[in-house]
Amino acid sequence: MSTVKNPAYGRKDEEAVDEGHTYDQGSWRAPWGLLTVIGVLVLLAGFGGGFGAGWGARSANQNDEPCTIQVSGTDANPAAADNVDILRQFTPFKISSNASNSAVQSYYDQNAILNPAFHTLSVVITALSGKNATIDPNVLRIYVLGKYDGDQDVVSRLFNVAQRLQVSPDFFQNILEITTGMVDIFNYIRDNMSKIGTTSGASGRRALLQSSSSSSNQPLPSQVLSAFIKSGLQSPTLQGALGDLTPIFSDIDTIAALAVDTYYAIKDLAQQVDSMAVVMNNYHPESPTAPPSVTAPLTIGGFANTSVQVTVSYDYLVVGEATDDAVATVPSTGRRLLQDSQILIPLPAGFTPKKPADLPNVLIPLVFHVMLYSNGDGTYGPPNYANSLTMAQRMVAIANFRLQPAKIQLFVQEVRASPNFQYLIKPSRDAWINCASPGFFYDLCGEVIQPSAVDFPRAINIYVVGEQPPTDWVGYAFAPGATDDPFYGHMGLTWTTFSTDGVNNRANFESGASALVHETMHHLGMMHTFSDGTCSDDDAPSVSDTPTTNGPVWSQSWAQKAYIACMNAWSKSLSANWDTANRQASLRVGIPANDANSAFDSCPSSAGSDETANYITYTYDICLLALGHLTTGQVIAMHQITADNNPTLYAWGQYYALNPPAGYTPPVVATPSPSPPPPSPPPPSPPPPVAKPSPSPSPSPSPSPSPSPSPSPAPSNTGCQSSTNKGCKCVNSWTYLNNQYSDCVTVPGEEKKGNWCQVDRSNGNCANARNGWWDYCTPSCGTKTATATPSPSPSPSPSPSPSPTSTGGTPRCGAGAPTKSGLTCTSAAWKLKSSTTTYTGCANPTNDAKGNWCVLAKGQATASGAAWDYCLDNCNAASPAPTTGGAVTYPYNKQCNRGFTGLPNGCTCADGYTISFQGYGTSYSGQRGCTVFSETGTGMCVTSNCKTASNNKKAFTCDCAV
Ligand SMILES: [Zn+2]
Numbered sequence: 001m002s003t004v005k006n007p008a009y010g011r012k013d014e015e016a017v018d019e020g021h022t023y024d025q026g027s028w029r030a031p032w033g034l035l036t037v038i039g040v041l042v043l044l045a046g047f048g049g050g051f052g053a054g055w056g057a058r059s060a061n062q063n064d065e066p067c068t069i070q071v072s073g074t075d076a077n078p079a080a081a082d083n084v085d086i087l088r089q090f091t092p093f094k095i096s097s098n099a100s101n102s103a104v105q106s107y108y109d110q111n112a113i114l115n116p117a118f119h120t121l122s123v124v125i126t127a128l129s130g131k132n133a134t135i136d137p138n139v140l141r142i143y144v145l146g147k148y149d150g151d152q153d154v155v156s157r158l159f160n161v162a163q164r165l166q167v168s169p170d171f172f173q174n175i176l177e178i179t180t181g182m183v184d185i186f187n188y189i190r191d192n193m194s195k196i197g198t199t200s201g202a203s204g205r206r207a208l209l210q211s212s213s214s215s216s217n218q219p220l221p222s223q224v225l226s227a228f229i230k231s232g233l234q235s236p237t238l239q240g241a242l243g244d245l246t247p248i249f250s251d252i253d254t255i256a257a258l259a260v261d262t263y264y265a266i267k268d269l270a271q272q273v274d275s276m277a278v279v280m281n282n283y284h285p286e287s288p289t290a291p292p293s294v295t296a297p298l299t300i301g302g303f304a305n306t307s308v309q310v311t312v313s314y315d316y317l318v319v320g321e322a323t324d325d326a327v328a329t330v331p332s333t334g335r336r337l338l339q340d341s342q343i344l345i346p347l348p349a350g351f352t353p354k355k356p357a358d359l360p361n362v363l364i365p366l367v368f369h370v371m372l373y374s375n376g377d378g379t380y381g382p383p384n385y386a387n388s389l390t391m392a393q394r395m396v397a398i399a400n401f402r403l404q405p406a407k408i409q410l411f412v413q414e415v416r417a418s419p420n421f422q423y424l425i426k427p428s429r430d431a432w433i434n435c436a437s438p439g440f441f442y443d444l445c446g447e448v449i450q451p452s453a454v455d456f457p458r459a460i461n462i463y464v465v466g467e468q469p470p471t472d473w474v475g476y477a478f479a480p481g482a483t484d485d486p487f488y489g490h491m492g493l494t495w496t497t498f499s500t501d502g503v504n505n506r507a508n509f510e511s512g513a514s515a516l517v518h519e520t521m522h523h524l525g526m527m528h529t530f531s532d533g534t535c536s537d538d539d540a541p542s543v544s545d546t547p548t549t550n551g552p553v554w555s556q557s558w559a560q561k562a563y564i565a566c567m568n569a570w571s572k573s574l575s576a577n578w579d580t581a582n583r584q585a586s587l588r589v590g591i592p593a594n595d596a597n598s599a600f601d602s603c604p605s606s607a608g609s610d611e612t613a614n615y616i617t618y619t620y621d622i623c624l625l626a627l628g629h630l631t632t633g634q635v636i637a638m639h640q641i642t643a644d645n646n647p648t649l650y651a652w653g654q655y656y657a658l659n660p661p662a663g664y665t666p667p668v669v670a671t672p673s674p675s676p677p678p679p680s681p682p683p684p685s686p687p688p689p690v691a692k693p694s695p696s697p698s699p700s701p702s703p704s705p706s707p708s709p710s711p712s713p714a715p716s717n718t719g720c721q722s723s724t725n726k727g728c729k730c731v732n733s734w735t736y737l738n739n740q741y742s743d744c745v746t747v748p749g750e751e752k753k754g755n756w757c758q759v760d761r762s763n764g765n766c767a768n769a770r771n772g773w774w775d776y777c778t779p780s781c782g783t784k785t786a787t788a789t790p791s792p793s794p795s796p797s798p799s800p801s802p803s804p805t806s807t808g809g810t811p812r813c814g815a816g817a818p819t820k821s822g823l824t825c826t827s828a829a830w831k832l833k834s835s836t837t838t839y840t841g842c843a844n845p846t847n848d849a850k851g852n853w854c855v856l857a858k859g860q861a862t863a864s865g866a867a868w869d870y871c872l873d874n875c876n877a878a879s880p881a882p883t884t885g886g887a888v889t890y891p892y893n894k895q896c897n898r899g900f901t902g903l904p905n906g907c908t909c910a911d912g913y914t915i916s917f918q919g920y921g922t923s924y925s926g927q928r929g930c931t932v933f934s935e936t937g938t939g940m941c942v943t944s945n946c947k948t949a950s951n952n953k954k955a956f957t958c959d960c961a962v
Pocket of ligand 1: 918
């Protein structure tokens with residue numbers, strides 16, 4: 001057997017030391033006498049030549065043999081004979097680095113291989129730890145990738161094990177057997193630590209954990225462990241595991257080798273389960289609540305005279321093209337359409353919404369703001385941002401199955417993911433990551449929310465930013481979402497949650513859609529079904545039919561059993577079929593019988609047992625996919641609370657439900673976007689009764705991939721993609737062992753394997769891949785000669801075409817005029833909300849001291865997020881600034897161009913507010929920034945974007961930063 005030595009990346013433990021030794025595998029007999037040759041199949045070739053340690057830094061492996069392992073042997077299981085490993089090398093990646101799009105994409109690809117295995121390993125780690133907590137697989141990912149970011153030895157081991165766990169393309173069909181089989185083995189290891197010794201006398205856990213083996217004559221701990229596991233597999237104790245695993249992994253040697261390597265990959269993690277639990281508690285953060293929208297009179301912070309009291313509110317400048325109904329004025333004789341509230345955007349004539357008790361269909365518009373970053377070379381990240389529309393549509397389509405029983409549906413009204421929206425762009429990948437960690441987007445980069453919110457509060461504005469890790473949350477929403485301030489009425493999701501390269505896909509059990517459903521329920525007023533640590537009821541009194549529980553599913557002593565039960569439901573009841581899962585979700589309302597297990601009851605003195613799969617509890621994605629539900633009480637409460645809290649959304653949602661898709665502007669991604677691989681349309685039935693928002697497969701004409709500005713190393717796309725044996729598609733251009741291949745090929749030197757390719761999982765609907773990434777295929781794109789060209793170092797492609805600027809022929813100040821930020825005025829007539837006057841081109845209806853401005857053309861917004869911008873200076877001749885001659889006219893704006901001083905931490909002066917002085921009888925609306933009022937004679941303003949939410953919407957004295 002040949003052994004190739006690799007310098008390996010950052011390895012530290014006994015395996016690295018052991019690797020330097022040579023030993024005769026045949027000379028040592030295990031204490032149990034069950035084997036003569038250890039680890040024939042331990043994958044020595046090409047993986048660094050050592051037990052358990054199969055990895056190598058890419059740069060150090062130029063001369064390696066391919067990482068291929070033929071499973072062979074006289075007693076190989078015929079059913080598993082086709083399961084052959086082709087393993088990728090591990091590539092270290094530093095998360096907080098301004099890496100190129102291709103480096104980030106390769107990191108995402110690597111994580112896509114790790115993630116499915118984490119669904120198994122999270123339970124295996126629990127078993128080895130002996131603790132009850134079963135870590136959510138997503139949290140395990142966040143914890144491992146974050147903790148070992150600077151030292152990726154552990155990650156490289158996990159990467160190797162992850163690929164081997166997925167040796168069969170039917171991993172998701174086999175996940176129950178693989179998981180329970182491995183759990184049995186690791187329970188056996190844990191229970192028998194004291195019996196696992198070495199001939200050196202070290203025994204038990206100490207032997208396995210010892211940091212090095214100094215004598216080359218002693219058997220290695222891994223050999224001891226392997227022999228012990230094999231003895232178990234050949235004894236009655238592990239017959240169940242053997243039966244589960246042999247059909248997949250072929251034979252006992254392979255299973256033992258995999259278990260040994262898994263042990264060394266997870267043994268340190270098993271000691272850290274308590275630390276992981278801390279991350280788990282952040283994973284779904286407490287749902288933030290908005291401050292009350294009406295504030296009582298208060299004093300002015302920083303102003304000496306406390307007898308002066310004011311009331312304040314935000315007062316946005318709402319502008320748009322004259323035909324936008326968001327800027328229309330609600331008739332003063334407005335009908336009382338829903339009880340006790342006001343519709344902020346007038347409804348179409350003749351339309352009368354129903355009362356919530358009627359449970360009408362409601363179709364809610366979503367506006368996605370995908371935050372981007374500049375790579376500094378004219379390109380933008382994150383990679384594949386140009387596919388945001390497809391990602392949003394996919395996530396929404398899955399979420400709609402689950403919301404169907406609530407008679408609530410979502411549609412993608414707009415996806416903003418283009419540099420033409422200047423506010424989306426962070427200056428670097430680091431800055432973008434730091435917008436979501438540590439903390440929430442609205443705390444860290446939330447200054448863009450108020451000016452950029454679209455169609456508020458009729459639509460739900462969703463900001464997408466940052467990665468897990470370092471971000472440890474999946475999403476957030478206010479419960480219920482505010483209607484007077486998008487800062488407290490928006491939703492946040494991480495890019496990891498949103499992207500099909502992250503967890504918006506089948507391979508992660510539709511984690512992305514789970515997040516969208518959960519946060520949408522918060523926005524519509526739902527609280528969690530549990531309360532922390534006590535048997536009280538967070539969602540009472542509005543919801544009475546969710547059993548009282550004392551905490552999230554994953555914090556319970558029965559968490560592991562619940563996880564396995566969900567896995568069982570997935571495997572047995574749903575036959576591991578995503579389409580069936582979606583279909584059943586659309587019909588399921590109320591707690592399903594198989595989610596009412598009396599063994600899972602955190603509050604035995606209260607009625608009912610814990611739900612493991614309510615969409616708004618904290619639980620595992622596989623539970624939500626297999627058993628996810630909401631209760632009748634939740635459905636009724638969501639309608640009632642939304643009608644009361646946000647009648648604009650509720651009434652318009654009914655209108656959209658009755659006047660669907662054609663009536664709204666088709667989803668738009670402002671960049672020329674690649675047409676997505678035709679979204680495998682959500683399963684055959686059932687057509688939701690509310691009109692499907694019908695993103696009819698995107699109208700963009702060309703099937704050729706992406707003219708997106710991201711550098712794509714391989715320009716050789718023909719548009720043809722061969723199919724894999726499992727019905728997936730081949731990636732057009734892919735890399736293996738530093739060579740580049742296209743589509744479906746026979747790799748030189750590995751002719752025996754026939755044709756294979758990297759599986760294209762970019763649309764989120766293909767979960768089947770061997771070793772998590774490849775499969776056999778049939779070439780269907782013409783004859784191909786296998787080319788093994790060294791993969792080129794990615795070179796940045798040309799800068800994206802410049803944002804539109806107006807050119808000759810357009811009046812400099814009229815319709816289509818250029819603006820100060822390099823954007824363009826709309827060509828249409830525009831107006832302010834609450835005014836009937838319309839304008840074209842540049843004008844100054846607000847008497848803004850900075851001069852004329854205009855509403856921007858559709859598809860543009862400024863760096864601060866505003867849909868309007870100032871015109872060039874030469875447009876101001878006709879309208880001089882109002883204040884002249886030295887006489888002070890109150891109120892006057894101090895025009896702070898460099899920010900504000902005197903405000904609490906992080907606060908800025910709001911862009912639009914109303915302030916009323918109690919006792920003076922004076923009130924000023926339409927104020928902006930730090931402004932001096934005659935009542936106080938000092939600069940003051942209403943705050944927003946404060947780090948401490950309770951400081952928002954307060955009056956403070958201020959001055960200009962210099
Ligand atoms: Zn929540």
